[in-house]
Amino acid sequence: MIDFDCSKRAKDGTPIIHDTDIHDYAEALLGEYKGGKYLREPSKLKPEHFAESYLGATIEPQDIYYEEGEPPIWGAAVFNNEYVRVFDRENKTVKSVAVNANTILLDNATLADGMDGFADFTVLHESGHLCLHQAVYHRADNQFSLFDGIDTSPRSVVCCRKNVLDGGKRGRLVTQEDHREHQANVFAAALSMPRPTFIPTAQEIIRSLGFKDGICVVPSEIGWDYNFADVALIEQLVDIFGRSKTATRIQLQRYGLMMDEAEYEIRQAQLLF
Numbered sequence: 001m002i003d004f005d006c007s008k009r010a011k012d013g014t015p016i017i018h019d020t021d022i023h024d025y026a027e028a029l030l031g032e033y034k035g036g037k038y039l040r041e042p043s044k045l046k047p048e049h050f051a052e053s054y055l056g057a058t059i060e061p062q063d064i065y066y067e068e069g070e071p072p073i074w075g076a077a078v079f080n081n082e083y084v085r086v087f088d089r090e091n092k093t094v095k096s097v098a099v100n101a102n103t104i105l106l107d108n109a110t111l112a113d114g115m116d117g118f119a120d121f122t123v124l125h126e127s128g129h130l131c132l133h134q135a136v137y138h139r140a141d142n143q144f145s146l147f148d149g150i151d152t153s154p155r156s157v158v159c160c161r162k163n164v165l166d167g168g169k170r171g172r173l174v175t176q177e178d179h180r181e182h183q184a185n186v187f188a189a190a191l192s193m194p195r196p197t198f199i200p201t202a203q204e205i206i207r208s209l210g211f212k213d214g215i216c217v218v219p220s221e222i223g224w225d226y227n228f229a230d231v232a233l234i235e236q237l238v239d240i241f242g243r244s245k246t247a248t249r250i251q252l253q254r255y256g257l258m259m260d261e262a263e264y265e266i267r268q269a270q271l272l273f
Helices: 019-040 047-054 116-132 176-192 195-208 232-241 245-254 261-271
Strands: 058-062 073-078 082-088 093-099 103-107 157-161 216-218 258-260
Touching: 019 047, 019 116, 019 176, 019 195, 047 058, 047 116, 047 176, 073 082, 073 116, 103 116, 116 157, 116 176, 157 176, 176 245, 195 232, 216 261, 232 245, 245 258, 258 261
Parallel strands: 058 103, 216 258
Antiparallel strands: 073 103, 073 157, 082 093
């Protein structure tokens, strides 16, 4: 496996990088995984196989505990041997269970019928944390830490709530945690929709829909509240790459393949200079 190399970090170890750096790294990993198949052939990546066979991670389902009134925790990346709080539904209580280092916890809610896409994205998101954020969360064996965070050292478990595991929704990044969650989302999308296959496949479909320059232009008055589930482009790409409609739409925007009329006009004006 190729280690993540980052020359610039925040004080807490968070990488200071561009999204393109994450894409480059994800594609380098794909170049090793299965002989680079996913960089040559548009197809559905199997997240659990990637995490277990390539990253060497263990995937463990649990009823992950979260405080009442807080968004559910649907995934976690465990960097060191730790104790993690879970629901004991049989005895209707909360208990701590031992979890080995390099484990991805999946909340059992993500394993319900119809949640396959969400579970897949969660595995890739947590894989992103394990690959990108060792400098933040990994602790040397002689360092003491408690999962409950009683001490002042960083925890070696990162818990990801449902509201950040949304397929890569973009927003204002304020804290270093915001940046790390964004980076993990970008990593997940880059693995499952890599540029070498996603871009030419999307452009071919876009051109078949009548957009000659390979960019899908959406009327500005519709805005991004429009239900893209009805757009043929999204449907076809979801079928090919297996990601959610939201994640697919965001990846199209990220690659500059989908924009509204105002954005497109600005782009065209810039091309004249």
